[in-house]
Amino acid sequence: MASDNKMNLVILGLLDHEDLTGYDIKKRIDGSLRYFWKGSFGSIYPALSSLEEDGLIKKVKGKSSSAGREKIVYKITAAGRKNLLAWLSESKSSNSLKYETLLKLYFGGVADNEVSIATITEFEKEVEADLAVLNTYKKNLNKVLDERDHVFFYLTVTFGIETYEAYLRWCSDAKKILSGKKIVRSKR
Amino acid sequence: MASDNKMNLVILGLLDHEDLTGYDIKKRIDGSLRYFWKGSFGSIYPALSSLEEDGLIKKVKGKSSSAGREKIVYKITAAGRKNLLAWLSESKSSNSLKYETLLKLYFGGVADNEVSIATITEFEKEVEADLAVLNTYKKNLNKVLDERDHVFFYLTVTFGIETYEAYLRWCSDAKKILSGKKIVRSKR
């Protein structure tokens, strides 16, 4: 690989499944991948150029001939697929979370408890909305789980559900503690 | 604030509690904050310079007089504390996670299931180690929870425990699915 640029791997992974434009890639990142990854146009387009230069992907068509909007569709090459597989087999993975919500809470002693409670409530609402979407995904996926490809998507969905449910339990407990109430919860 | 540079806020938050050097700040980030935040020297030292320039922090001493290693200890100013409080009260928080483990799993269809199982196992081991540390923190914190300051640290610790336990449940389920076993789990 030209470098350890993560966007390169995301693009190779997505292109291995279907041919896409840069814009399409952004939609996939903000769609299926958004529960565990993110990325912006500012890193997508430069990555596409460098991947093409290195022969790991190639343009399907210069532009859709005659009619229609100008569009650059990319396709993965054999060399690209080889790189993708090599990365998947690497034993080291870097997982990083940066939760501004938790950061604010950690420093919450500076302000009134109401400020922290508001921060948690905002977080709780976002999580509830995301969880609803994930549960819909799961429901639909249950019908097609026999196809191997769907299993991997299913696993990332259940990861989201499991962690988001944990977030919600924590939100509830944390708000009780900050509002001076005792926690009474059934054993698990 | 000079900008929406997140490292500025981390530094103000930490300095509000105690005077620190850049190196100390890095230790705090890699210690107590590491379950929900991260940061490197490459952003700490420039942030310290810009914060001092803006009068939000100041040097406690040019260097420890006569003996000892050269050291730059910083202290928060009244203006800095005001900025910190303003940030805490902001309603928007940006929470982002980038999990390479999940990314690899999402693209797992390209490789054998064993590759994905290895990726999960590696993740599982890291989580188990972190969870053990968090449980020790919690045990010690339970003794001093009457002091308000400790409550906020306690909440970030329980956040970690709750989510890491969710991760472990998911790891177990995911490995079973990938190795072709059925999941049998007690209801919660």
Place this chain on the structure above:
DNA sequence: TACTCCATATATCATTTTGATATATCAATC
């Protein structure tokens, strides 16, 4: 005593990423 490690401590750098913005086309709606 001298030697070797390791933690402390500050700093910089190339590369990557972010988040915002600019530009333009196309389809749909009003």
Place this chain on the structure above:
DNA sequence: GATTGATATATCAAAATGATATATGGAGTA
């Protein structure tokens, strides 16, 4: 015919990452 919003590519300043460079102090040891 006008306006809006999705599609589509691209660039930019600012921020973050991860690595590396440099040097000191202390602790152990040969």
